[in-house]
Amino acid sequence: MKIIGEALPNMPWQEKPEGLKNAPVWRFNENPIIERNPLKNVARIFNSAVMPYNGEFIGVFRGEQTNGISYIYLGHSKDAVHWTFNEEKIHFVDEDGNDFMPNYAYDPRLVKVEDTYYIMWCTDFYGAAIGLAKTTDFKTFVRLENPFIPFNRNAVLFPRKINGNYMMLSRPSDSGHTPFGDIFLSESPDLVYWGKHRHVMGRGAEWWESVKIGGGAAPIETDEGWLMFYHGVSGTCNGFVYSIGGAILDIDNPSIVKYRCENFLLTPEEWYEERGFVPNVCFPCATLHDADTGRIAIYYGAADSYVGLAFTQLEDVVNYIKENSVLTTQDTEIGRR
Amino acid sequence: MKIIGEALPNMPWQEKPEGLKNAPVWRFNENPIIERNPLKNVARIFNSAVMPYNGEFIGVFRGEQTNGISYIYLGHSKDAVHWTFNEEKIHFVDEDGNDFMPNYAYDPRLVKVEDTYYIMWCTDFYGAAIGLAKTTDFKTFVRLENPFIPFNRNAVLFPRKINGNYMMLSRPSDSGHTPFGDIFLSESPDLVYWGKHRHVMGRGAEWWESVKIGGGAAPIETDEGWLMFYHGVSGTCNGFVYSIGGAILDIDNPSIVKYRCENFLLTPEEWYEERGFVPNVCFPCATLHDADTGRIAIYYGAADSYVGLAFTQLEDVVNYIKENSVLTTQDTEIGRR
Numbered sequence: 001m002k003i004i005g006e007a008l009p010n011m012p013w014q015e016k017p018e019g020l021k022n023a024p025v026w027r028f029n030e031n032p033i034i035e036r037n038p039l040k041n042v043a044r045i046f047n048s049a050v051m052p053y054n055g056e057f058i059g060v061f062r063g064e065q066t067n068g069i070s071y072i073y074l075g076h077s078k079d080a081v082h083w084t085f086n087e088e089k090i091h092f093v094d095e096d097g098n099d100f101m102p103n104y105a106y107d108p109r110l111v112k113v114e115d116t117y118y119i120m121w122c123t124d125f126y127g128a129a130i131g132l133a134k135t136t137d138f139k140t141f142v143r144l145e146n147p148f149i150p151f152n153r154n155a156v157l158f159p160r161k162i163n164g165n166y167m168m169l170s171r172p173s174d175s176g177h178t179p180f181g182d183i184f185l186s187e188s189p190d191l192v193y194w195g196k197h198r199h200v201m202g203r204g205a206e207w208w209e210s211v212k213i214g215g216g217a218a219p220i221e222t223d224e225g226w227l228m229f230y231h232g233v234s235g236t237c238n239g240f241v242y243s244i245g246g247a248i249l250d251i252d253n254p255s256i257v258k259y260r261c262e263n264f265l266l267t268p269e270e271w272y273e274e275r276g277f278v279p280n281v282c283f284p285c286a287t288l289h290d291a292d293t294g295r296i297a298i299y300y301g302a303a304d305s306y307v308g309l310a311f312t313q314l315e316d317v318v319n320y321i322k323e324n325s326v327l328t329t330q331d332t333e334i335g336r337r
Numbered sequence: 338m339k340i341i342g343e344a345l346p347n348m349p350w351q352e353k354p355e356g357l358k359n360a361p362v363w364r365f366n367e368n369p370i371i372e373r374n375p376l377k378n379v380a381r382i383f384n385s386a387v388m389p390y391n392g393e394f395i396g397v398f399r400g401e402q403t404n405g406i407s408y409i410y411l412g413h414s415k416d417a418v419h420w421t422f423n424e425e426k427i428h429f430v431d432e433d434g435n436d437f438m439p440n441y442a443y444d445p446r447l448v449k450v451e452d453t454y455y456i457m458w459c460t461d462f463y464g465a466a467i468g469l470a471k472t473t474d475f476k477t478f479v480r481l482e483n484p485f486i487p488f489n490r491n492a493v494l495f496p497r498k499i500n501g502n503y504m505m506l507s508r509p510s511d512s513g514h515t516p517f518g519d520i521f522l523s524e525s526p527d528l529v530y531w532g533k534h535r536h537v538m539g540r541g542a543e544w545w546e547s548v549k550i551g552g553g554a555a556p557i558e559t560d561e562g563w564l565m566f567y568h569g570v571s572g573t574c575n576g577f578v579y580s581i582g583g584a585i586l587d588i589d590n591p592s593i594v595k596y597r598c599e600n601f602l603l604t605p606e607e608w609y610e611e612r613g614f615v616p617n618v619c620f621p622c623a624t625l626h627d628a629d630t631g632r633i634a635i636y637y638g639a640a641d642s643y644v645g646l647a648f649t650q651l652e653d654v655v656n657y658i659k660e661n662s663v664l665t666t667q668d669t670e671i672g673r674r
Contacts, residue, residue: 102674125674126519126536126667127509146674148486149521149534150509172464172487174511182463184486193530197486199463330463337439337462337483 001294001315004221005159008052008290012080012297014311023265024316025244025298030081032272032306034061039073039085041066044277047301049110049217049286050080051117058138059286060108060119061085062301064277070106072121074138080288080297081309090119092133092143100143102131107301109285111157111218113166120155120168127175130155132191147186147194151175154183154214154231158254159221165189167254169200169215169228177240181212183230185255185335198255199335201247204232205328208243208264211235216244216284217298224318225251225258229284229298232264242281243267244300244310246321257331261321266310268303276303289314338631338652341558342496345389345627349417349634351648360602361653362581362635367418369609369643371398376410376422378403381614384638386447386554386623387417388454395475396623397445397456398422399638401614407443409458411475417625417634418646427456429470429480437480439468444638446622448494448555450503457492457505464512467492469528484523484531488512491520491551491568496558499589502526506537506552506565514577518549520567522592522672535592536672538584541569542665545580545601548572553581553621554635561655562588562595566621566635569601579618580604581637581647583658594668598658603647605640613640626651 042063050059071089103124123131127150155170165187209232219226226249243264250256283301294314379400387396408426440461460468464487492507502524519539546569556563563586580601587593620638631651
């Protein structure tokens, strides 16, 4: 079993602790890796995405300002654990080079396709929708057309084209806290026009993901299919609980789910996940992974207040997903109606 | 002032009655033109669209079956007032010629672009979304890709391409009765991939359209711009009230609103509009119009139970819209964020 991709020997890693009873996903013992008030005028950094870059690491971070509005901040790190941030939020330009600043920007993902880095985030497009920008140097960020009309959140590109098209997961939503939500897949030949939309999978029968689900980290290409870490939401009498789930999508037709784990892989239980601005949230946005060893590091927002780091190993997590897979017709069909 | 289009001397028409105090839109004196139980197994026909065809008229009709599920039925008429319907609902095929039947189909619009007729309707795409099909002979109906991910309703194509692209209005919504909604515009080079989405206009400050608005009839090309009849919704303590509004969009950049009438053009007041399965609904879906005389006939669903017909005259209605126009920044801007 192997990750199809590059080696990343300098990614962060800790061995699996003894005594793990459930899913083979374990937390970094120095969590949270980003504390409160990380920057002047920024109260919390969370729900953020990182990438290898020039032998070190780079990332786009959701920084919630002390005025309550979220923007995206650029961060750098030598070890992907200790991060320094630019004090200025990322400023975009449009295709003509004119300044473009969204009214807000949250929950960014960062994905490299071919030689370009893409940021997807939740933006204000007369309602919550997906913003999209590209950069090659992390100095100039060019916004592209919004791929979809509102309301939508949790978009993430696949790290390569499939059948010649860019592929993007997203989660249609409503104008508020959205008590529903399934994951869809859309294709684009040019990142301007999108279509061939397909339903990937719906909220689950299981309580932990019965309200809504949404794409998280960019899917990881493996010889078993696309390994997808996503979030699933449970609705309790005191609010939503966000857990991390796992599924494996067909490599050529990723609207077809091959395996879907009926158990969560990680759920809030540590203080930094259970306490915070939004209690009880584990919200995955990115992974680092090493094709040589199968090591995977999952970056997740914790309680809308911190960034947490968890580890797993390809073979362990894929086997766990397969052994605990429960599929419905909505999962396995092509997703066109 | 003139309609840019074809003559249609055989369209239905009645002269403006004397004593009209408000908007220059008046009802056909034989309304409703389609009564209850129009077909075996169909309880009500409403929210339907008609077109000239081979010297007579053709239409696609929302028929709500006695089991409560809506499908689209084909209708023919010599005078566009008296209609006969096919007993069998429209059956679609997919692009490969295989049978395709949506789980439900409601609120169809019918628009001719170049030599092809297109039907847009609200379909089940794991949630309410826009279905799209084409026909050239009204015998074979080929479904095309769903243009957007859910949730969406009230899509209508423009009757010609603009700057080389197909243009479609739609109204993003939620999974239920949707207490919000603005009109957006999307472009497509091929009816498969859609993008360059723009906000056209939002719900109004005026009470009659303060909950949501949605595209209605295909916009009519005039030398003043695109004349758009749409619906606006008011939220009362006893439910929604649907009225007909009017606006004029820029001819080359129809996300820019040139004039928007602050008053409704037609609001429920007759028994067939105020009484029915959904009381208090006037829901425009199509017009017939004659370029020679400027006559316009508006077809609208009444109380989700009947089809009504109303008339107006180009110069009268455009002048009324201009004289009562109130615009916001959201109306006049290009609609990109």
